[in-house]
Amino acid sequence: xxxxxxxxxxxxxxxxxxxxxxxxxxxxxxxxxxxxxxxxxxxxxxxxxxxxxxxxxxxxxxxxxxxxxxxxxxxxxxxxxxxxxxxxxxxxxxxxxxxxxxxxxxxxxxxxxxxxxxxxxxxxxxxxxxxxxxxxxxxxxxxxxxxxxxxxxxxxxxxxxxxxxxxxxxxxxxxxxxxxxxxxxxxxxxxxxxxxxxxxxxxxxxxxxxxxxxxxxxxxxxxxxxxx
Amino acid sequence: xxxxxxxxxxxxxxxxxxxxxxxxxxxxxxxxxxxxxxxxxxxxxxxxxxxxxxxxxxxxxxxxxxxxxxxxxxxxxxxxxxxxxxxxxxxxxxxxxxxxxxxxxxxxxxxxxxxxxxxxxxxxxxxxxxxxxxxxxxxxxxxxxxxxxxxxxxxxxxxxxxxxxxxxxxxxxxxxxxxxxxxxxxxxxxxxxxxxxxxxxxxxxxxxxxxxxxxxxxxxxxxxxxxx
Amino acid sequence: xxxxxxxxxxxxxxxxxxxxxxxxxxxxxxxxxxxxxxxxxxxxxxxxxxxxxxxxxxxxxxxxxxxxxxxxxxxxxxxxxxxxxxxxxxxxxxxxxxxxxxxxxxxxxxxxxxxxxxxxxxxxxxxxxxxxxxxxxxxxxxxxxxxxxxxxxxxxxxxxxxxxxxxxxxxxxxxxxxxxxxxxxxxxxxxxxxxxxxxxxxxxxxxxxxxxxxxxxxxxxxxxxxxx
Amino acid sequence: xxxxxxxxxxxxxxxxxxxxxxxxxxxxxxxxxxxxxxxxxxxxxxxxxxxxxxxxxxxxxxxxxxxxxxxxxxxxxxxxxxxxxxxxxxxxxxxxxxxxxxxxxxxxxxxxxxxxxxxxxxxxxxxxxxxxxxxxxxxxxxxxxxxxxxxxxxxxxxxxxxxxxxxxxxxxxxxxxxxxxxxxxxxxxxxxxxxxxxxxxxxxxxxxxxxxxxxxxxxxxxxxxxxx
Numbered sequence: 015x016x017x018x019x020x021x022x023x024x025x026x027x028x029x030x031x032x033x034x035x036x037x038x039x040x041x042x043x044x045x046x047x048x049x050x051x052x053x054x055x056x057x058x059x060x061x062x063x064x065x066x067x068x069x070x071x072x073x074x075x076x077x078x079x080x081x082x083x084x085x086x087x088x089x090x091x092x093x094x095x096x097x098x099x100x101x102x103x104x105x106x107x108x109x110x111x112x113x114x115x116x117x118x119x120x121x122x123x124x125x126x127x128x129x130x131x132x133x134x135x136x137x138x139x140x141x142x143x144x145x146x147x148x149x150x151x152x153x154x155x156x157x158x159x160x161x162x163x164x165x166x167x168x169x170x171x172x173x174x175x176x177x178x179x180x181x182x183x184x185x186x187x188x189x190x191x192x193x194x195x196x197x198x199x200x201x202x203x204x205x206x207x208x209x210x211x212x213x214x215x216x217x218x219x220x221x222x223x224x225x226x227x228x229x230x231x232x233x234x235x236x237x238x239x240x241x242x
Numbered sequence: 243x244x245x246x247x248x249x250x251x252x253x254x255x256x257x258x259x260x261x262x263x264x265x266x267x268x269x270x271x272x273x274x275x276x277x278x279x280x281x282x283x284x285x286x287x288x289x290x291x292x293x294x295x296x297x298x299x300x301x302x303x304x305x306x307x308x309x310x311x312x313x314x315x316x317x318x319x320x321x322x323x324x325x326x327x328x329x330x331x332x333x334x335x336x337x338x339x340x341x342x343x344x345x346x347x348x349x350x351x352x353x354x355x356x357x358x359x360x361x362x363x364x365x366x367x368x369x370x371x372x373x374x375x376x377x378x379x380x381x382x383x384x385x386x387x388x389x390x391x392x393x394x395x396x397x398x399x400x401x402x403x404x405x406x407x408x409x410x411x412x413x414x415x416x417x418x419x420x421x422x423x424x425x426x427x428x429x430x431x432x433x434x435x436x437x438x439x440x441x442x443x444x445x446x447x448x449x450x451x452x453x454x455x456x457x458x459x460x461x462x463x464x465x466x467x468x469x470x
Numbered sequence: 471x472x473x474x475x476x477x478x479x480x481x482x483x484x485x486x487x488x489x490x491x492x493x494x495x496x497x498x499x500x501x502x503x504x505x506x507x508x509x510x511x512x513x514x515x516x517x518x519x520x521x522x523x524x525x526x527x528x529x530x531x532x533x534x535x536x537x538x539x540x541x542x543x544x545x546x547x548x549x550x551x552x553x554x555x556x557x558x559x560x561x562x563x564x565x566x567x568x569x570x571x572x573x574x575x576x577x578x579x580x581x582x583x584x585x586x587x588x589x590x591x592x593x594x595x596x597x598x599x600x601x602x603x604x605x606x607x608x609x610x611x612x613x614x615x616x617x618x619x620x621x622x623x624x625x626x627x628x629x630x631x632x633x634x635x636x637x638x639x640x641x642x643x644x645x646x647x648x649x650x651x652x653x654x655x656x657x658x659x660x661x662x663x664x665x666x667x668x669x670x671x672x673x674x675x676x677x678x679x680x681x682x683x684x685x686x687x688x689x690x691x692x693x694x695x696x697x698x
Numbered sequence: 699x700x701x702x703x704x705x706x707x708x709x710x711x712x713x714x715x716x717x718x719x720x721x722x723x724x725x726x727x728x729x730x731x732x733x734x735x736x737x738x739x740x741x742x743x744x745x746x747x748x749x750x751x752x753x754x755x756x757x758x759x760x761x762x763x764x765x766x767x768x769x770x771x772x773x774x775x776x777x778x779x780x781x782x783x784x785x786x787x788x789x790x791x792x793x794x795x796x797x798x799x800x801x802x803x804x805x806x807x808x809x810x811x812x813x814x815x816x817x818x819x820x821x822x823x824x825x826x827x828x829x830x831x832x833x834x835x836x837x838x839x840x841x842x843x844x845x846x847x848x849x850x851x852x853x854x855x856x857x858x859x860x861x862x863x864x865x866x867x868x869x870x871x872x873x874x875x876x877x878x879x880x881x882x883x884x885x886x887x888x889x890x891x892x893x894x895x896x897x898x899x900x901x902x903x904x905x906x907x908x909x910x911x912x913x914x915x916x917x918x919x920x921x922x923x924x925x926x
Binding site for chain 1: 360368370372373374375376386389397398399400404407408411412413414415417418419420421
């Protein structure tokens with residue numbers, strides 16, 4: 015049983031009625047529900063507003079994979095908590111960073127680069143994510159292409175280190191391309207960055223996106239599945 | 243002075259009036275003319291129809307970078323010539339493989355994989371190539387995006403080994419994405435695969451495409467520019 | 471249950487009394503016995519001398535991971551069999567190449583390079599293999615260093631493509647270093663090259679070496695263990 | 699002309715008579731003198747004790763490649779200076795990190811990992827550095843092996859991200875191995891970590907070590923040599 019913890023910034027859900035309607039239990043709640051569809055994953059949640067953002071040492075020690083969603087409140091995440099999460103990743107905890115989490119303190123801390131985008135656009139345009147390597151554990155059961163009818167566009171250059179694996183490459187309706195699924199190992203921790211996930215598109219209700227997230231949790235929390 | 247040799251299959255140019263009109267000196271001739279715009283590059287040509295396809299040991303020994311264009315006649319390239327080119331690449335000759343050359347014997351020999359495409363379509367649709375790493379030698383002076391108004395589409399999964407560098411990622415009008423510029427080192431040789439280049443679109447007349455090719459020749463023939 | 475097939479050249483065992491004494495069931499038999507210690511692995515053997523070297527299409531189709539040991543008879547392996555094995559690796563069969571197998575036709579076919587060593591020496595000197603990444607699936611339970619009291623030395627430069635992972639780095643008593651455990655993905659197949667294994671040192675009786683091989687079989691045959 | 703800046707911690711030179719004797723102009727002075735042997739490199743120095751450690755914005759803006767030597771005073775390097783250097787590396791300045799600089803703030807900031815060693819030992823034992831890739835720009839003119847009669851030992855696991863290139867692998871007299879020359883790109887900056895360099899062995903007087911450093915400066919400061 016992999017113990018996943020879905021961390022949500024939980025700000026849009028409080029401030030924006032549309033987001034609250036789409037995600038009545040928070041984006042973190044929706045993501046955790048998706049993970050929980052897999053009998054091998056136990057998914058809990060934590061949010062920015064909890065003491066120590068819900069990321070105490072005890073909680074992290076009992077977490078195999080941390081899933082991170084943040085957007086407008088990156089600078090409200092306490093530096094000491096970032097260091098604690100960082101240490102746990104190096105120690106072997108998996109980390110899945112979603113969408114605007116590219117600019118989170120923990121992701122920038124682990125990457126050592128700016129982690130900025132070349133461009134972005136909130137036009138609700140179609141995104142197609144192509145699986146570059148059909149044999150990768152993270153794309154099993156996903157098919158060769160994920161089509162999202164409406165997405166926020168992210169464009170290159172994405173200022174990250176060279177990834178270990180490029181898992182997905184996106185093409186957007188407006189003509190941009192983006193490396194949308196990237197893996198990194200840092201210390202003993204396996205990290206997956208996954209692009210989709212804007213707050214006002216129902217991305218985390220999508221069955222294929224949920225399949226990717228379940229796969230990614232199993233891949234990054236591999237110690238608890240088998241010795242591989 | 244880098245000694246480049248542009249090898250052309252030279253079949254479409256003989257069989258197809260439209261190609262002959264676009265490329266009166268052959269695609270190889272046009273590519274060589276583009277390279278010759280750079281005072282540091284000396285560009286010659288060779289074709290399939292010449293004895294030993296114009297790729298004798300003497301010619302290869304006097305070549306720093308070989309540029310390869312082939313499409314319909316891959317199986318007419320002699321196995322002994324392929325082995326000779328292969329040995330020269332491992333020995334340090336640069337190799338630039340263009341477009342349909344992904345299926346050439348020499349590229350498959352060096353990659354060890356199928357080198358097949360996931361899909362392709364000749365619809366003359368728009369392609370945008372995004373420079374993933376603006377600091378890469380091959381994209382200097384190119385800008386962040388190359389737009390080709392009409393191109394043949396190539397789609398993932400592209401069955402090649404993990405590249406050393408992903409230089410360009412393309413988005414096509416029809417919604418596909420492709421890793422369009424890839425580098426590999428094999429032995430002492432630097433290899434660049436570059437996707438654009440269909441025979442009935444005037445790709446090799448395009449100034450930006452020519453800039454990429456000149457950059458790539460200098461990158462793969464680096465020994466003759468400096469010790470780097 | 472992972473179905474492993476250990477392929478042995480089986481020539482030294484017939485020609486050399488010392489090898490026959492060390493490996494009364496052949497090196498392949500000893501390696502297969504080691505793999506069979508793991509309840510999750512079913513290990514069979516095949517040898518050069520069998521029809522089609524024991525590597526018919528039916529046999530390969532029923533094999534998840536092929537382990538390869540060859541040394542003096544690489545050129546007696548039929549080209550058609552090499553192509554058949556190559557296709558199965560691209561299709562997803564794991565491949566573990568041992569020691570002098572670096573010069574086998576199948577390894578060279580997959581790598582596309584010379585696969586030569588910089589130097590070697592049969593002096594029975596001490597080798598220490600250091601696990602560069604303690605979190606890699608292949609080194610689980612192995613400890614930080616494997617010490618072999620007597621080994622054949624292999625030295626750099628090892629003429630292979632840049633590996634996906636460097637798992638072990640060796641230091642030899644005589645002062646040489648070597649990248650002794652390397653992973654590659656080619657097509658859907660996971661490949662592991664593992665350096666130790668000379669015919670007159672009892673390498674494959676060593677419990678830690680056996681642990682590495684069991685780990686590697688599980689890593690390269692991952693589809694049959696879990697979806698990861 | 700590449701503008702190199704050699705930064706020295708300059709503490710051992712003040713505190714230890716043996717170091718002062720070996721390096722009367724400081725280690726930084728010796729390293730800069732070595733670089734200055736190349737007509738294409740202009741080498742200056744800066745030290746910890748200068749205002750802002752000699753690393754003002756103006757100085758960094760006029761620096762193409764920064765060479766870093768530090769050991770006992772990493773924690774005396776001001777955080778604001780580290781951030782300034784970090785930004786310049788992402789912006790394209792080359793960085794060469796020497797020996798105990800693996801634990802410097804700037805290297806850890808760029809790597810995002812612990813950057814710790816598995817073991818070390820100051821016994822003055824022999825080190826042999828083997829060039830894994832003879833065609834790499836950094837090893838040109840170096841030969842296949844650098845032998846240092848006396849060195850401090852560093853052992854794996856070295857807690858760094860997967861490097862872009864492994865340039866050197868060391869074997870130590872005592873039996874340890876280490877990845878001794880590693881390259882990384884972060885943002886537009888090229889980084890080279892080079893292991894040799896203890897303060898009481900005359901490493902930076904060695905002609906071959908100096909050749910590596912000159913090569914590395916040219917490789918990481920490539921923009922000023924050619925467009926490659």
